[in-house]
Amino acid sequence: MGKDTLKITGMTCAACSARIEKVIGKMEGVDEISVNLATEKAVISFDQEKTNLNEIIERIGKAGYGASEVKEKKLVDEDKLQKEREIRTLWTKFAVSAIFAVPLLYVAMGSMIWWLRFPIPSFLDPMQFPLNYSILQIVLTIPIVIAGYRFYTVGYKAIINRSPNMDSLIAMGTTAAIVYSLYSVYEIANGNFHAVEGLYFETAGVIITLILLGKFLESVTKGRTSEAIKKLMGLAPKTAIVIRDGKEYEVPIEEVEIGHIILVKPGEKIPVDGVVLEGNTSIDESMLTGESIPVEKKTGDQVYAASLNKNGMIHFEATKVGGDTALAQIIKLVEEAQGSKAPIAQMADIVSGYFVPIVFGIAVVSFLAWFIGGESLVFSLTIFIAILVIACPCALGLATPTAIMVGTGKGAEYGILIKGGEALETTHKINTIIFDKTGTITEGKPEVTDILTITGVERNQLLQLAASAEKGSEHPLGEAIVNEAEKENLELSKVDHFNAIPGHGIEVEILGIPMILGNKKLMTERNISLSELEQASNSLAEEGKTPMYIAMNQKIAGIIAVADVVKASSVKAIEKLQSMGLEVAMITGDNRRTAEAIAKQVGIVQVLAEVLPQDKSNEVKKLQAEGRKVAMVGDGINDAPALAQADIGIAIGSGTDVAMESADIVLMRSDLMDVPTAIQLSKSTIRNIKQNLFWAFAYNVIGIPIAAGLLHLFGGPLLNPIFAAAAMSLSSVSVLANALRLKRFKPYK
Amino acid sequence: MRKKILIITVSLLLILSLAACADTDVVGNESVDSFEKVLGAMENNVAEDEMNGGWALTSPDGRERFIWSKDYSAGTPHDVMLEFDAKPFIDAGLDVTKLPEGILIEDKIMVGSNLGDEELTYDGGATPIGSYEKLVELYRDRVKYHADLDHYGVDVGDGNMFEWAKDMGINDKDIVFVVDPKMFTDAGVDPVIVEGWVFAKVKVMDDAGKPIEVDKFLKPFSIQ
Numbered sequence: 001m002g003k004d005t006l007k008i009t010g011m012t013c014a015a016c017s018a019r020i021e022k023v024i025g026k027m028e029g030v031d032e033i034s035v036n037l038a039t040e041k042a043v044i045s046f047d048q049e050k051t052n053l054n055e056i057i058e059r060i061g062k063a064g065y066g067a068s069e070v071k072e073k074k075l076v077d078e079d080k081l082q083k084e085r086e087i088r089t090l091w092t093k094f095a096v097s098a099i100f101a102v103p104l105l106y107v108a109m110g111s112m113i114w115w116l117r118f119p120i121p122s123f124l125d126p127m128q129f130p131l132n133y134s135i136l137q138i139v140l141t142i143p144i145v146i147a148g149y150r151f152y153t154v155g156y157k158a159i160i161n162r163s164p165n166m167d168s169l170i171a172m173g174t175t176a177a178i179v180y181s182l183y184s185v186y187e188i189a190n191g192n193f194h195a196v197e198g199l200y201f202e203t204a205g206v207i208i209t210l211i212l213l214g215k216f217l218e219s220v221t222k223g224r225t226s227e228a229i230k231k232l233m234g235l236a237p238k239t240a241i242v243i244r245d246g247k248e249y250e251v252p253i254e255e256v257e258i259g260h261i262i263l264v265k266p267g268e269k270i271p272v273d274g275v276v277l278e279g280n281t282s283i284d285e286s287m288l289t290g291e292s293i294p295v296e297k298k299t300g301d302q303v304y305a306a307s308l309n310k311n312g313m314i315h316f317e318a319t320k321v322g323g324d325t326a327l328a329q330i331i332k333l334v335e336e337a338q339g340s341k342a343p344i345a346q347m348a349d350i351v352s353g354y355f356v357p358i359v360f361g362i363a364v365v366s367f368l369a370w371f372i373g374g375e376s377l378v379f380s381l382t383i384f385i386a387i388l389v390i391a392c393p394c395a396l397g398l399a400t401p402t403a404i405m406v407g408t409g410k411g412a413e414y415g416i417l418i419k420g421g422e423a424l425e426t427t428h429k430i431n432t433i434i435f436d437k438t439g440t441i442t443e444g445k446p447e448v449t450d451i452l453t454i455t456g457v458e459r460n461q462l463l464q465l466a467a468s469a470e471k472g473s474e475h476p477l478g479e480a481i482v483n484e485a486e487k488e489n490l491e492l493s494k495v496d497h498f499n500a501i502p503g504h505g506i507e508v509e510i511l512g513i514p515m516i517l518g519n520k521k522l523m524t525e526r527n528i529s530l531s532e533l534e535q536a537s538n539s540l541a542e543e544g545k546t547p548m549y550i551a552m553n554q555k556i557a558g559i560i561a562v563a564d565v566v567k568a569s570s571v572k573a574i575e576k577l578q579s580m581g582l583e584v585a586m587i588t589g590d591n592r593r594t595a596e597a598i599a600k601q602v603g604i605v606q607v608l609a610e611v612l613p614q615d616k617s618n619e620v621k622k623l624q625a626e627g628r629k630v631a632m633v634g635d636g637i638n639d640a641p642a643l644a645q646a647d648i649g650i651a652i653g654s655g656t657d658v659a660m661e662s663a664d665i666v667l668m669r670s671d672l673m674d675v676p677t678a679i680q681l682s683k684s685t686i687r688n689i690k691q692n693l694f695w696a697f698a699y700n701v702i703g704i705p706i707a708a709g710l711l712h713l714f715g716g717p718l719l720n721p722i723f724a725a726a727a728m729s730l731s732s733v734s735v736l737a738n739a740l741r742l743k744r745f746k747p748y749k
Numbered sequence: 750m751r752k753k754i755l756i757i758t759v760s761l762l763l764i765l766s767l768a769a770c771a772d773t774d775v776v777g778n779e780s781v782d783s784f785e786k787v788l789g790a791m792e793n794n795v796a797e798d799e800m801n802g803g804w805a806l807t808s809p810d811g812r813e814r815f816i817w818s819k820d821y822s823a824g825t826p827h828d829v830m831l832e833f834d835a836k837p838f839i840d841a842g843l844d845v846t847k848l849p850e851g852i853l854i855e856d857k858i859m860v861g862s863n864l865g866d867e868e869l870t871y872d873g874g875a876t877p878i879g880s881y882e883k884l885v886e887l888y889r890d891r892v893k894y895h896a897d898l899d900h901y902g903v904d905v906g907d908g909n910m911f912e913w914a915k916d917m918g919i920n921d922k923d924i925v926f927v928v929d930p931k932m933f934t935d936a937g938v939d940p941v942i943v944e945g946w947v948f949a950k951v952k953v954m955d956d957a958g959k960p961i962e963v964d965k966f967l968k969p970f971s972i973q
Contacts, residue, residue, distance in 0.1 A: 127896055127954075131773040191779045191915070193894055 001031060002048045006057065008040050009066035010154055012215075013166035014352030014397025016065065019158070022353070023063045027051055038401030041070065043336070064157040083223050090216040094209065097147040101202075101209040104140040107133065108202035130196040134185040137201035141178065148174075148208035164356040166393050170211055172360070173388035173721065174204040180381055198378050200385070200721075207389050207725035214729025218394070221736035235306035236327060240271035243315065260318045264309045272305045273320035281312025333417050333666075337408040342421030344689055345400035348696070355393045359704065363387040366708040382721060386707035390724035395699060395731040399692035402739035407685030414747045415668030416678045423664035427648050427682035429629045433577055433675070434608070434620065434642070436634035437588035437595060438476055440652055441574075441602055441672070442564035444635065446476050448484035449545055452536050453558035460490060462558045466550050468493040469508040469517050477548055478506075480562045503589055503612035505548070516551040520591060521610065523549045523556070533559050541593030544601065570602045573672035576748055578603070580676060583628075587611055587619055587642070616642035633675055650675060677747040688742050692735045699731045776894045777885045779915070780901040785878045787913045787924060790972050795877050801825050804877040805832075806911075806924075809970050812945070813926045815911035816861070817903065819880040821887075822868040826851070829884070829891065829905045830861025831926055833968075837944040838933055847936035860928065862906030864888050897952055898922060907932075908963070922969035927951070930964050940966065 011017055017035040020042060024033045029050025035042040044056060053069060060067040110120050126133045145152075148170075155171030158164050177200035187195035241248050243261040256262065256272050264270055270283065282294035285307040294310050297303060303316055305325040322328065363384050371380040404421045411418045418424050435441050451459050467485030470478030471492055485492065497509035504525075505518015516526055520537070523530055528551045530537065537547045537559055545561040577584050585606035588595045595609035608619050616632075620642050623630045632639065632646035635653055643649030643663050651663030652670055667674040703724070712718045772778075788795050791806060798805040798816050802823035805814045818828040835858045839845065845853050852858055869875070869883050884903070885892050893902045895912060899920060902912035908929030914920035930940050930948065940948040946966040955961050 122890060127894055128776055128892075129774060131775045135773060189775060191775060193776065194896065194899075 001045055002053075003043065003045045004053055005070040006042045006044065006053075006060070006067045007070050008035060008042050008060065009068075011035075011037055011040060011065060011165075012154065013037070013393040014348060015163065015165040015356050015393050016158075017397060018349055018353040019063060019161075019163035019165070020060055020065060021349075022163075023059060024056055027056065027059060030056070036401050037397045038405050039335070042067070062161075063163065064154060064161050083219070087216065087219045087223065090212065090219050093147040094212040094216045097144045097205075097209040097212050100140045100143045101205045104137060104144070104202045104205045107136055107140070108199065126196045127193065130188045130193050131185070133196065134181075134188055134199055134201075137181070137199060138185065141201040141205045144205040144208050145174075145178070148212055151208065151211070164360065166356070168356060169359060169388045169391055169393075170207065172363075173385045174207050176381060176388070177201070177204040177207070177385050177721070180378075200381070203385065203721045206722045207385075210722070210725040210729045214732055217729070217733045218398075218736060221733065221740060235269075236325075237269040237271050237306070241265075254322070256318055256321050258318055258321055261315055262318055263313070263315055264303075265313050266309060266311050268309050270303045270305055270307045270309060270316075272318045272322075273325045274303055274316040274318045276301045276303060276314050276316045279312055279314035281314050282310045284308040284310055330412070330417065330668075333419060334408060334412045337404075337418055337420045337424075342400055342404060342425040342686075342689065344425055344686065344693070345421065348396045348399055348693060351697075352393050352396050355391070355396065355700075359387065359391040359393075362704060362708060370709060379718070382718060383707065383709050385721040386719045386724040387704060389721050390703040390707040390719070390728050391700060392696070392703075392728045392731045395696035395735045396693070398732060398735050398739075399696045400689050402736055403685050403688040403692055403742060406739050406742040407681060407688070407745075410742055410745050411678065411681050414674070414677060416674055416681065416747075417666040417668065418678065418682070419664050419666070423648060424682050424685055426629070427631070427665065427679055428686045430582065430631045430648055430679060432583045432585065432623055432628040433631045433633060434585045434587050434623070434646070435574075435604070435672075436616075436632070436639050436642075437586055437590060437598055438564055439635040440633055441570045441586060441598060441604075442566050443670075444476055444564065446480040446546070446562040446564040448480050448560055449563045450540060450561035451558065452533060452561070454532055454556060457552075457557045460488065462550060463488065463560065464490045464492065465510055465513070465515060465552070466517060466548070466560055468495060468510050469498075469506060469515055471495070476564070477546060477562050481548070481560055503614070513552050514554070516554075517548060519589075519610075520547075520549065523551060526551070526554070528554060528556055530556055532556060538593065541591055542597055544594055544597030546590050546594045564598075566598065566601050567670065567672055569672045573675055573748075574602050574604060576673070576676040577679070580679065582679070585623075587616055587632075589613065613639070614641065617645035620645045631675075631679075633672075650678065673748050680748065681745060684742060684745055688739060692738055695738070696731065696735055699727075703727060703731075774885075774889065776901070777889050777892055780892050780894070781878065781882055781885055783901055783915050784881050784913060786917060787972070788877050790917060790923070801827065801830065803828070804880055806877075808924070808926065808968070809972060810945070813968060815903070815905075815924075815926070817877075817880055817884055818864070818869075819871075819875040819883075820869045821863075821865045826863065827859065827861030827905075828864035829903055829911075830859055831905055831909055831911060831928065832857050832859045833926065833928070834858075837946060838938050841943040842937040842939050843933060844937040848932065852932070860905060860907060860909045860932075862891075864891065898925075900925065902927070908965075917973050921971055923972040924970050926968040928966040928968075930966050933966070940964070 008020065014037055017037045020035045021033050024030055024044065029047040031045040031047065033042060033044045046056065057067040107120065107124060123129050124133050124136060151167045151170045155165065155167035158168045180198060181200045184195040184198035236253065238253055239250050240253055240256045241263040242251050242256065243263055248263060253271055261277065262271060262274065276297050276299050278299065280298050282296050283303060284294045285304060297314065304327065306327045366387055367380045367384040370383050371377065404424060407424060408418045438444050451463055453459055453462050463485050467482045467490060470481050493510050495508050495510055499507040501507060501518065501522060504522040505516065508515050516522065516528065520530065530549065533556060540547045540559070540561045545563040547559045547561050549559055550557050574584050583606065584604050585608060586595065586599045586604045587608040589611055590609060592609040595607050599607045611619055616639060620630050620632055630646045631648040631650055632642045633650040633652065634643055635651065643651060648665060649663040650665045650667060652667045665678050667678070707719045707724050709718060788806065794807040794809065796805055801816045802820060802825040803816050803818035805816045807814045813831065813833040816830045816832060818825060821828050835843065835853055835856050838858065852860065865887065867887060871879050891904045893904055895902055898912065899915045900912040901915055902910045904910055910927040912925040912927060914923045917923045934940055943966060946968050949965060949967055950962045951965045952960060952962050
């Protein structure tokens with residue numbers, strides 16, 4: 001099954017995206033397609049044996065839209081340049097259109113707004129020289145129609161393809177105005193001077209101008225919704241200094257290949273990911289981790305593209321370039337999230353699919369109803385045009401994706417990577433949140449605090465044997481013991497036999513001595529009596545320390561206690577979450593006493609202790625079975641099953657590890673305050689989406705009946721199609737402007 | 750940018766050439782055809798007026814005349830004018846001494862304008878319609894279209910007009926003499942009792958294009 005992203009052009013409203021989804025979704029071999037109007041991208045999953053990308057692109061082309069493959073390594077600036085070109089083109093079209101629309105409106109309306117005393121040359125007096133007056137309007141309208149020709153080419157093509165869109169409405173509305181006006185000109189030329197009242201050129205001209213203005217503003221505003229991603233993209237340097245045969249060559253970043261040796265001087269940015277070969281320095285990796293304190297780097301350490309080399313000069317070997325760097329992965333993640341759809345958008349998508357035909361139906365019915373009801377053709381035509389022009393499917397289509405774009409972009413700005421619209425939407429529904437203890441609530445870098453031995457066992461001997469057994473262990477407790485032994489310069493012994501007992505400990509044989517290292521449960525299972533050290537063990541646990549029992553020759557030999565430090569932000573974050581009405585729980589494989597001691601420190605009441613990694617997801621399931629929406633916060637590696645089981649998995653860590661794959665939300669920093677921030681961001685975004693949808697629906701629900709003459713029916717005014725066009729343009733822009741309000745979102749501190 | 754300039758230039762040229770094109774003056778051209786029909790329908794009431802150097806169209810009751818010049822260089826006081834009986838106005842209280850000089854000639858009131866001093870020449874001799882065509886050609890601003898009544902008209906000056914129906918077949922007022930009442934009311938006329946004339950409000954545009962209603966004496970005739 002292949003998955004590809006296509007850049008789509010020619011879409012103007014939600015009906016377009018719905019059309020593409022419908023057409024491509026029907027193709028044999030296409031499993032799933034999601035078209036995003038705001039990002040103008042389509043993500044397609046398809047069976048490569050049944051179809052291919054070229055066929056899909058061709059089919060999209062037949063539907064009246066442009067499609068091209070998005071190359072992973074495509075330069076960031078190209079997209080930006082394309083957007084800028086689009087904005088410039090729209091501005092030019094609007095400018096040309098406005099240059100002719102202003103005099104057109106002046107000539108057409110000037111004589112009617114006599115109180116403003118607009119001087120109209122006598123040879124353009126509509127009653128005395130109606131043909132001059134009409135022909136001038138035709139001449140002024142032609143360039144406007146040329147500027148807005150896309151409404152006609154796309155709009156009518158969409159009608160032919162039986163997928164009318166916003167352009168179709170504009171095209172039909174303005175065509176009706178122009179055709180009727182041309183007929184009026186014909187009548188005038190034949191002596192029916194009253195037909196001068198049937199000229200609607202200025203309506204068509206001003207509608208096109210206003211819609212072009214709306215499209216221009218929409219394009220500018222849309223550009224601002226993706227500023228976050230541009231900021232990320234802008235982080236990457238454009239060139240790198242490559243060392244070849246001992247000489248320095250400055251090359252464009254695209255030419256850097258894996259294995260190149262790169263020189264980075266103080267104050268310069270790291271161009272690609274790699275491993276330090278020579279030199280020491282400190283590097284600001286805040287773009288990746290959010291941590292502002294520079295990280296010390298020496299030979300063998302990883303460096304990441306776009307991070308800032310502070311003070312030393314280093315040589316490093318490129319290991320990941322182009323689209324494979326950590327930065328590129330983050331950008332891809334954010335882009336995918338911005339391009340994804342939230343379930344809340346479904347209703348808007350469904351409505352958009354039927355919107356245009358329904359509006360057209362309403363326009364025709366209203367036209368006929370007024371005409372048959374005795375109103376003039378001009379009156380009925382005004383109604384027809386106003387309905388077609390006021391209806392705005394774009395606002396509906398933009399309501400959700402723009403808010404998601406700004407929301408996820410804003411999250412990325414604060415190091416909160418939300419992996420899609422669905423995650424964003426689900427997050428605001430969370431009512432229970434479970435924190436993993438080690439590495440999440442605590443720093444995850446435990447240290448040995450106490451070493452207790454039974455009579456006959458030396459302290460250093462116990463530490464040396466335990467460290468030998470744990471050497472190579474990735475478990476934080478094991479690492480702490482090994483570190484302690486290293487600190488005390490103890491020489492470690494070779495392990496003859498090793499057996500890991502997941503969630504419990506290990507079983508080893510060193511220098512012929514069989515040893516068991518692990519928790520109380522493991523000791524009990526192996527019938528090893530702990531009575532001699534039980535009291536001391538309890539005291540340690542009450543202090544929040546984790547006791548690791550060490551048995552030699554099936555007999556308890558001692559305890560090495562390890563303690564982890566609670567993160568500075570944990571207490572505040574948990575307090576914030578509780579104040580937000582969320583139930584907070586802690587889950588850990590640690591013994592209950594230690595877990596409760598830590599929980600007490602951070603203010604958590606509900607503690608799920610002594611839970612094996614594989615059972616963590618079951619605990620999540622149990623809470624879900626109670627009807628709760630559960631978020632699991634963990635480090636994303638050993639908590640992976642629980643993260644996957646939870647309604648929302650929140651991984652804490654840098655963007656360089658597996659966490660990015662397993663969670664719904666990745667927190668780049670290890671600051672727990674980002675958890676309430678992520679939830680609040682989700683709430684704000686969903687609220688924004690709801691506001692957008694409300695206004696988009698309300699606008700159409702109110703606007704269309706007014707355009708249909710509802711107010712006129714009760715003695716009120718009739719809506720001029722020009723005002724309808726202005727309202728239509730403003731509706732899209734207002735939805736976008738509302739989405740942009742999310743840019744003001746501030747994280748909790 | 751070059752495209753933009755090209756479009757703007759071509760459009761401006763089109764506008765200018767259109768403005769200069771007489772063929773687009775449908776009101777002027779149509780008024781000629783229409784006036785010709787009126788003249789045809791009142792053939793016996795159209796005659797040369799040597800005294801005024803032009804042509805006269807007399808109303809069916811013989812009390813009013815619309816006169817238009819056939820040569821503006823002839824030196825007559827008016828090139829376009831209305832002439833009508835003074836009696837109904839005197840009967841309604843007109844103090845003739847209060848009328849401006851030159852308005853009352855014997856028992857007739859004459860209102861009109863001098864348009865210019867051009868010597869008009871005609872192919873094959875002057876005709877009533879030929880002279881009207883010259884009027885349209887040279888003084889188009891004197892020819893009006895009155896949308897409310899679907900009438901064409903010749904503005905003889907000072908708010909006085911001669912109007913005729915664009916389509917006599919569908920209009921009950923085929924010709925109308927329109928006289929501004931101010932001069933008469935200032936001279937003591939009670940406007941509502943002027944025999945044969947209707948004192949009425951008429952919708953017109955002022956100089957700024959503002960629609961206003963003004964008082965007029967109207968004398969309409971159906972000639973078909």
